[in-house]
Amino acid sequence: MRISMVLVLSVALLFVGAHAAQSEEITLYSARAQSLVGPLVRAFEQESGIQVRVRYGANAQLVGQIMEEGLRSPADLFWGYENSLSALAKAGLLKELPDDILALARPAYRPQDAMWVPTSIRVRTLAYSPDRVNQQDLPGTVMDLADPRWEARVGWAPTNAGFQTFVTGLRLILGEEETLTWLEKMRANRTKPYGNNTALIQALAAGEIDVALVNHYYLFRFLEADPDFPVAQTLFPEGDPGNLLLAAGMGLLSSSSAAEPAQEFIEYLLRQEGQAYFTRETYEFPAADHAQPVTSVAEIADDAARLAPPVHLGELSDLGGTLDLLRRAGVL
Amino acid sequence: MGRPRSFSHHRPLGLLVVAGAAGAGVLLPLIYLLLRAMEAEWGVVQELVFRPRNLYLLGNTLGLTAGVLIMDTLIAVPLAWLLTRTELATRRWLVSLAVLPLAIPGYVMATALLGLGGGYGALARLTGLSVPRLGGYWGALLCISLYTFPYVFINVRTALAGLPRNLEEAARSLGYTPRASARRVVLPQLVPALLSSWLVVGLYTLGDFGAVSLMRYESFSYAIYLQYAGAFDRTYAAWLALMLLTLAGGIVFVHSRLQRGKSYHAVGSATPGGASPAPLGHLRWAAYAYLLILFFLSLGVPIGTLGFWLFQRPLLPELSSLASSAIDTLSVALPAAALAGVLAAAVSYLSVRWPGKLTQALAGAPYIGYATPPLAFGLALVFFGLRGVPWLYQTTALLSLGLALHLLALAVGPVRSTLLQTPPRLEEGARALGRSWLRAFLEVTGPLMGRGVLAGTALVCIVAMKELPITILLAPPGFSTLATQVFSYTSEALFAQAAPYALAIVFLAAPLVTYTLGREVNG
Structure with a gap:
């Protein structure tokens, strides 16, 4: 009789305990795919006891949704990219982050307005077909791709956020007029538009184009599926605008009523375990100072840090100006 | 007790309320777009x-839509004839x-077709033959x-199956x-079926973005996408969506004019079930x-590609x-669907039994809902859901309702076609009794x-x-369907991981297709 009492009591206690641990709950809208970050979210749940309810979706859809929800949004956090985070900050939908969280990210990667924090870093590269382009024939700078020698051989993705941020960087480095001229020359050179980075890499493998402007991590996934995949990638020489660094990052929504556990999640991503996950599983670079990339991406991460142009990630927020320019050049 | 019942053509109120609610639900997104556009x-x-x-871009879209309608008709009419009138x-x-090809998601079909050609394509790797x-x-x-x-x-x-056997x-x-x-005799009877399916396929093609963007064809939906995705803008996106809807509205209007005043039902006794099958003779091969060619392209290529992954x-x-996504x-x-x-x-x-301005408008409304770009449709339900029914927001109930309203037009077509072939006399007889x-x-x-109804559902x-x-x-949050899983993997170029989820969509659809669409041949 006693034993059963004890059993019932302990089960009840367990139940209460489990319930208490789960009572903290945050809602995350993630433009980063479940296939990439799902395991990391689950690891955080186990370690912290905080339950994370995630809506996974495409960048534009989730931003539209948050803007439509406004201050009624049930979401606490948004996980996206520098362009979407800047747009949300501009719309007044993000809360300023505390200094101790911002301080976890490398100073060079922090946005000036302190409204969001980078969680991982990526770099723009030149993907190419080693069968059709010799290494010594690779362009000396991204500007060279407007030369007649590259006519109808280059692919780009004008609707893609990474590409648009690259153009924003170009504007900062070259100025409006020169950027416009380059875009027009590229278009006259019959540069082929594709929908996204994946489509560009597939077009390279298919033989439709010889070089393409992409984000660096997609090729790693193709190579993981097939080590003989016929595409390679490289960075341009030091300081070239073609080597621009981009960020994936997280912002705390103004509507959040659970700022504390939400910040705990951001912190987790910027600590050792989270940062190691990105370099190991998503082939990205760490955004935090202390973290070191693992071997598979160490080389390109080092090169990217060394060769990137002197543009501050926080300055890349003028999306409207970039879209304007792309329209004027007839690219969009 | 028998109160005398007249043949009065009063529209039943209950029915009107249900149809009116559907119409209002379907047009909510239109109101949302107008509100946004005014900013x-x-x-x-x-x-x-x-x-x-x-x-x-609009010209491109219209060209594509016309092409798809012609192609679909050229594929589907002979196919329907073969599978109803011959051995x-x-x-x-x-x-x-x-x-079954209906169950293949557009982005899967496009990816599979693209994967056939090129130096790294399936044809090149299987046969050494590299085609563009x-x-x-x-x-x-x-x-x-x-x-x-x-x-179609x-x-x-x-x-064809509903045509009276003795007509021919x-x-x-x-x-x-x-x-x-x-x-x-036969072709005119097919007109309502063709018109209603052209309407649905046409409106779909006007708004498609997935397949079109993968195929690198610049259509009008590209401009809408660019506003939402590039500029994170909802105001000018609403203008573009309204332009598209104006076009869709014109098409729906023309369609309803073409359909008006036509009756296709038998007057006397009729034996449905179609004429007796014709032997094909030397045309069999x-x-x-x-x-073989049709099924190879529409099923073999996408399913083969998914199988390879x-x-x-x-x-x-x-x-x-996989199981939990299937259940979700x-x-x-x-x-x-229900x-x-x-x-x-x-x-x-x-709309068929009490034709009039109001009921025609109610019958046309679902098509406007169907033509509304899905992203705008979803944002409209976010907007109204959160303000009007916050307790329903982010529940599967609101999601089901949203999908039912957006896809309602798909069910209206087959239901109307069968109704148009059902003589009102039968009902009038019953009411006279x-x-x-x-x-x-x-x-x-x-x-x-x-x-x-079964086919539409x-x-x-x-x-x-x-x-x-x-x-x-x-x-x-936390809910994941097979389609969202496919999206999650393919958007990151993880095709092998996406394959089981995409195949599961096809395999879940297969019994549905066999037991409903396959069965209704005998009425």
């Missing part, structure tokens, strides 16, 4: 919306195969046609040759070759996630309408299973 600055509208480039009609599984990849106008045309032709097929086949016999006895009887990874660790998918698609079936029955019955309209409907028209279910933007916006 615009005129100068920016001129710059962003009335660009010459948008006119060019092949006895092979039910052929009907299932002909409908599909793309542009013809790529988009082929791709969209290959998964939309079943829609279902409608035409339902119409009567035509023949009046001295018509078989060819003349086909042209002057041509028919088989045609079916599938075997690159072990499946076992995925099974539990069905828990939304089935209620959405609701759409009921609403479609109400809307169609009202003292039945209320509801009992007359349930006892007489309902059963005759049944196969249309199945269609909505299949399309709801592969739907993406509305599902992503309205699903509760």
Whole structure:
């Protein structure tokens, strides 16, 4: 009789305990795919006891949704990219982050307005077909791709956020007029538009184009599926605008009523375990100072840090100006 | 007690309320778009919306839409004839195969077709033969046609199967040759089925973005996407969406004018079930070759591609996630389909039996809902859901409702077609015998309408299973359907991981296709 009492009591206690641990709950809208970050979210749940309810979706859809929800949004956090985070900050939908969280990210990667924090870093590269382009024939700078020698051989993705941020960087480095001229020359050179980075890499493998402007991590996934995949990638020489660094990052929504556990999640991503996950599983670079990339991406991460142009990630927020320019050049 | 019942043409109030609610629900997004559009600055509208480039894109979209309609008709009408009027009609599984491509998501079809050609393509690796990849106008045309032709097929086949057996016999006895009887008697009977399926396929093609963008064909939806995705803008995106809807509205209007005042039902006694099957003779091999090529392209290529991806990874660790996604998918698609079936029955019955301005407008409204870009449709439900029914927001109930409203037009087509072939006399007879309209409907028209409702419901279910933007916006957090899983993997170029989820959509749709769309041949 006693034993059963004890059993019932302990089960009840367990139940209460489990319930208490789960009572903290945050809602995350993630433009980063479940296939990439799902395991990391689950690891955080186990370690912290905080339950994370995630809506996974495409960048534009989730931003539209948050803007439509406004201050009624049930979401606490948004996980996206520098362009979407800047747009949300501009719309007044993000809360300023505390200094101790911002301080976890490398100073060079922090946005000036302190409204969001980078969680991982990526770099723009030149993907190419080693069968059709010799290494010594690779362009000396991204500007060279407007030369007649590259006519109808280059692919780009004008609707893609990474590409648009690259153009924003170009504007900062070259100025409006020169950027416009380059875009027009590229278009006259019959540069082929594709929908996204994946489509560009597939077009390279298919033989439709010889070089393409992409984000660096997609090729790693193709190579993981097939080590003989016929595409390679490289960075341009030091300081070239073609080597621009981009960020994936997280912002705390103004509507959040659970700022504390939400910040705990951001912190987790910027600590050792989270940062190691990105370099190991998503082939990205760490955004935090202390973290070191693992071997598979160490080389390109080092090169990217060394060769990137002197543009501050926080300055890349003028999306409207970039879209304007792309329209004027007839690219969009 | 028998109160005298007249044949008065009062529209039943209950029915009107249901159909009116459906109409209002479907048009909510339109109100949302108008609200957003009013925030615009005129100068920016001129710059962003009335660009010459948008006119060019609109031309591209119309060209593609016309092409898809022609292609679908060329595929589907002979197919429907083969599978209802010839010796092949006895092979039910052929009907299932002909409908199944509907379950292939557009982005899967496009990726599979693109994967055939090129230096790294399946053809090059299997046979050493490198052909250029599909793309542009013809790529988009082929791709969209290959998964939309079943829609035309279902409608035409339902119409052919519902034709009175003695109609052609009567035509023949009046001295018509078989060819003349086909042209002057059978073809006109197919007109409503063709018109309603053209409407749905046309509106779909106007708004498609997935297949079109993968095929690198610049259409008008590209401009809308760019506003939402590039500029994170909802105001000028609303203007562009309204432009598209104006075009869609014009098409719906023309369609309803073409349909007006036509009756297709038999007057005297009729034996439905179609004429007796014709032997194919020496045409048999041509028919088989045609079916083989069609099924190879529409099913063999996408399923083969998915199978190839599938075997690159072990499946076992995925099974539990696969099962939970399948359950999530069905828990939304089935209620959405059932609701759409009921609403479609109400809307169609009202508009066919009590034709008038109001009921015609109610019958046209679902098509506007269907033509609304899904992202805008989803955002509208976010907007109204959060303000009007916050307790429903981010529940599967609102998601099912949203999908039912967006896809309602898919169910209206087949229901209307069967209704148009059902003589009102039968019902009037029942009402003369003292039945209320509801009992007359349930006892007489309902059963005759049944196969249309079943076909419409199945269609909505299949399309709801592969739907993406509305599902992503309205699903509760943590909810993942098969389609959202496919999206999650393919967007990151993880094709092997996406394959089991995409195949599961096809395999869940298969029994649905076989037991509903495949069965309704015998009425």
